[in-house]
Structures are given as C-alpha cells and as structure tokens.
Amino acid sequence: MLVSVYRYNPEVDDAPYMQDVHIDIPGGKDIMVLDLLQLLKEKDTTLAYRRSCREGVCGSDGMNMNGKNGLACITPLSAVVENDKLVLRPLPGLPVIRDLVIDMTQFYKQYEKIKPYLINDTPAPAIERLQSPEERAELDGLYECILCACCSTACPSFWWNPDKFIGPSGLLQAYRFLADSRDTATTARLSDLDDPFSVFRCHGIMNCVSVCPKGLNPTKAIGKIRNMLIQQAT
Amino acid sequence: MDMVTSITSFGRSGLYDWMMQRVTAIVLLAYTVFMIGYLLFNPDLDYNQWAGLFQCTSMRIFTLLALLSMVAHAWIGLWSVSTDYIKPTGARFVFQSVCGLLAFIYVVWGVQILWSI
Ligand code: SF4
Ligand code: SF4
Numbered sequence: 001m002l003v004s005v006y007r008y009n010p011e012v013d014d015a016p017y018m019q020d021v022h023i024d025i026p027g028g029k030d031i032m033v034l035d036l037l038q039l040l041k042e043k044d045t046t047l048a049y050r051r052s053c054r055e056g057v058c059g060s061d062g063m064n065m066n067g068k069n070g071l072a073c074i075t076p077l078s079a080v081v082e083n084d085k086l087v088l089r090p091l092p093g094l095p096v097i098r099d100l101v102i103d104m105t106q107f108y109k110q111y112e113k114i115k116p117y118l119i120n121d122t123p124a125p126a127i128e129r130l131q132s133p134e135e136r137a138e139l140d141g142l143y144e145c146i147l148c149a150c151c152s153t154a155c156p157s158f159w160w161n162p163d164k165f166i167g168p169s170g171l172l173q174a175y176r177f178l179a180d181s182r183d184t185a186t187t188a189r190l191s192d193l194d195d196p197f198s199v200f201r202c203h204g205i206m207n208c209v210s211v212c213p214k215g216l217n218p219t220k221a222i223g224k225i226r227n228m229l230i231q232q233a234t
Numbered sequence: 235m236d237m238v239t240s241i242t243s244f245g246r247s248g249l250y251d252w253m254m255q256r257v258t259a260i261v262l263l264a265y266t267v268f269m270i271g272y273l274l275f276n277p278d279l280d281y282n283q284w285a286g287l288f289q290c291t292s293m294r295i296f297t298l299l300a301l302l303s304m305v306a307h308a309w310i311g312l313w314s315v316s317t318d319y320i321k322p323t324g325a326r327f328v329f330q331s332v333c334g335l336l337a338f339i340y341v342v343w344g345v346q347i348l349w350s351i
C-alpha cells in the first residue's frame with residue numbers, strides 16, 4: 001500500500017512536504033496505524049511521532065489519518081485506508097514541531113484556564129468527600145477524557161481562535177468540574193466562561209463528537225454549560 | 235484565568251449575545267410569517283390597503299421591532315464572522331465600523347420611511 005506522510009524538520013527543511021512510501025504489510029494483517037508508523041520508522045529513522053501506551057490511554061498519538069483525527073494506536077488500517085492509500089498528517093490547527101509532532105501549548109493553556117481541579121472551601125472531612133452513586137454518575141462521559149486534542153484540533157472555531165475559545169476538550173473538562181457535587185466554585189467558574197469567546201464560539205458543528213476516540217460528547221457538555229449560564233443569569 | 239475581553243461585541247457578554255441572537259431570530263421569523271400570510275390572504279392588494287397597513291401604529295411598532303432585530307442580529311453575526319476570519323486588528327475594526335455605520339443608516343432610513351407613509 002501507499003503511505004503519504006507529512007514531513008517537516010525545521011532544522012533542515014525550508015517547507016513541509018509529503019513523503020510517499022510504498023510498504024507491504026507483513027502477512028497482509030489488519031494492523032494499527034501506529035504499527036504501520038513503526039514499520040515506516042524502521043525504513044527511515046528520521047520520522048518523528050509521539051506515542052506511549054499504544055492502547056488508547058495516554059492520548060499522545062493523536063493524528064490526522066486520511067482526513068480524520070484519531071489515535072493511531074487504536075485505529076486499524078481497515079478503518080481508514082481508502083484505495084490502498086493512507087495520508088498521515090499532524091493534528092491540524094496547531095504549530096508543528098517536527099513531522100507528526102505538534103506543539104500543544106495553546107491546547108494546554110485552554111485546559112489550564114478552566115481550573116481542572118476540585119475547588120472546595122469547606123473544611124476537609126476526616127476521610128474523604130463522599131458522593132452518592134447518582135452524583136458520581138454525573139461525571140460519566142466526562143472524566144474519561146484523555147486530553148488527546150483530537151476534538152479541539154478538528155473544531156473550526158478552535159482553529160480561528162485557539163487563544164480565546166476554550167475548545168471542546170477544555171469545555172468538556174469545565175463541565176466535569178461544574179457537574180461535580182464536591183466542587184463549590186460553580187458561580188466563579190461560570191462567570192469566567194461568560195464572554196463571547198470561551199463557550200459561545202461553539203457553533204454546534206459537532207466535529208468534536210465525530211472524532212473523539214473515547215466516544216465522548218463535548219457538544220452535549222457545552223449545551224449543559226450554556227444552560228447553567230442561562231439559569232445563573234435569569 | 236486571563237479573561238477574554240471584547241469591547242466591540244454587542245452586549246459584551248457571550249450569553250447576552252447568544253440570547254439576543256435567538257430572540258431577534260424569533261421576531262424576524264414572526265415578521266416574515268406575518269408578511270407571507272398577509273400577502274397570501276390579500277391576493278389583490280392595492281396601494282391604499284398596503285399604505286393603510288403601515289399607517290396603523292401597531293404595524294409600525296412591529297416593523298420597527300423587526301428592523302431593530304435585523305440590525306442587532308446582523309451585527310452579532312457579522313461581528314462573530316469578523317473575529318473568526320479577519321485577523322489584522324485594523325482591517326477588523328474598519329469592517330466592524332462599516333457594519334455599524336450601515337446598521338445606523340438603515341435604522342434612520344427605515345424610521346423615516348415608516349413614519350412618512
Ligand atoms: S460542536 Fe462546538 S466545540 Fe464541537 S467541533 Fe463544533 S464548534 Fe467545535
Ligand atoms: S474529548 Fe475526546 S477527543 Fe477530546 S481530548 Fe478528550 S478524549 Fe480526546
């Protein structure tokens with residue numbers, strides 16, 4: 001099959017280019033895209049990409065495969081290859097450091113903004129802050145996010161305003177803490193989100209939902225934040 | 235948290251703009267439905283009847299409301315488009331100024347037309 005990989009090493013290349021490689025998959029097996037990258041790297045050791053857990057847990061190998069963002073380690077070739085061809089690019093919208101490795105600073109800054117930790121001013125109980133099973137269930141579909149950035153880098157609103165729009169990933173996390181029964185900073189969290197960009201740049205395009213490798217739904221969380229804002233303001 | 239500020243948006247609050255966009259859309263929808271209905275139920279409309287409709291105070295209020303809604307709706311929408319796509323501050327400011335000026339002209343012009351019927 002033909003693999004076309006985005007290559008850019010700012011130390012030697014004037015501009016990014018696509019490197020075409022013909023490769024035979026050993027035994028014709030339906031391997032994962034990450035395994036394919038390993039085969040490519042054996043041929044050309046200068047190829048750079050991130051990976052760690054190789055089982056969809058760490059979130060480091062998010063990339064754009066035939067036009068769709070996803071985790072290379074849990075994406076089988078059969079799910080993305082078309083006409084025996086695969087185009088691999090870095091996640092779109094963020095600066096490229098080298099080849100498939102992007103600079104995620106902007107993404108993490110948005111994450112930092114939403115204060116991704118429990119805030120509770122009441123005295124800490126002796127053991128732990130308890131939640132009822134129902135309260136705990138509110139966090140399902142939120143806490144599973146692995147911050148892979150597949151969603152935010154698929155979102156046009158994030159491409160145009162990555163410094164002002166929190167993006168689907170950060171907003172899913174924002175709602176995770178708004179929905180937490182143990183958190184007491186709800187009012188302050190909401191007033192931090194009330195400007196025209198942070199939440200309201202979401203136009204419900206739903207690219208985020210269609211790419212999330214963990215099957216999460218940022219658009220739904222964003223809708224819930226909006227409802228909380230409306231409730232607080234009316 | 236570094237606050238995101240925007241001095242040129244309609245209500246300076248995302249929620250306010252968002253709500254405004256929905257409310258004005260409903261007004262515009264109501265006005266459009268009314269107009270289509272009126273034209274359908276009055277197939278042989280003449281000038282006097284048409285002028286009579288707009289001489290009625292309630293129709294003037296409704297029309298002015300629709301005009302203001304359209305201007306607010308357009309401003310919020312175009313402001314949003316300009317902050318997405320026009321990155322140089324100078325060009326964005328010129329675009330927003332032109333939009334604001336046009337909106338103002340349309341309102342004055344619309345009022346003049348409405349009250350001269
Ligand atoms: S639904 Fe909102 S956050 Fe998700 S991709 Fe669309 S604009 Fe972005
Ligand atoms: S919501 Fe999904 S796509 Fe977005 S960062 Fe979290 S796990 Fe990745």
Ligand code: FES
Binds near residue numbers: 053060061071073
């Ligand atoms: S290598 Fe960890 S998510 Fe793919």
